[in-house]
Amino acid sequence: MExxxxLLVxxxxxxxxxxxPGGTIARYASEGVKVTLICATRGEVSIRLNRxxxxxxxxxxxxEGELRQASQILGIKD
Structure with missing residues (x-):
């Protein structure tokens, strides 16, 4: 059994x-490694806030939407 x-990021x-790490994540995902991402915050506290x-x-x-899109591009399923 294989x-x-x-990979947990x-x-x-x-x-x-x-x-x-984006390139490394994408490479592992493309090679069939199951990549799971945990993000500690939603990015609500930012210098861009006032804009x-x-x-x-x-x-x-x-x-959060940007994170979901980036994850999809990188090959992250979870």
Whole structure:
């Protein structure tokens, strides 16, 4: 029986998965490694906050959506 490889990646905020480790994550995912991502925050506290109409709640929604899209591009299923 072949053992399924898995990789757990943990980040503090959305976009951390893309800066730096994104290529490595995508490579492992493309090679069949099951990649699971944990993100500790939704990104609601940011220097961009004052530019987003709707405040922290809206910013969190936007950043979470960006994280989901980036995860899909990188091949993260969980």
């Amino acid at each position: 053992e399924e490889l898995s 943990v980040f503090a905020h959305p976009d951390d998965e893309s800066y730096g 987003i109409e709707g405040g922290p709640k809206r910013l969190a929604e936007l950043r």
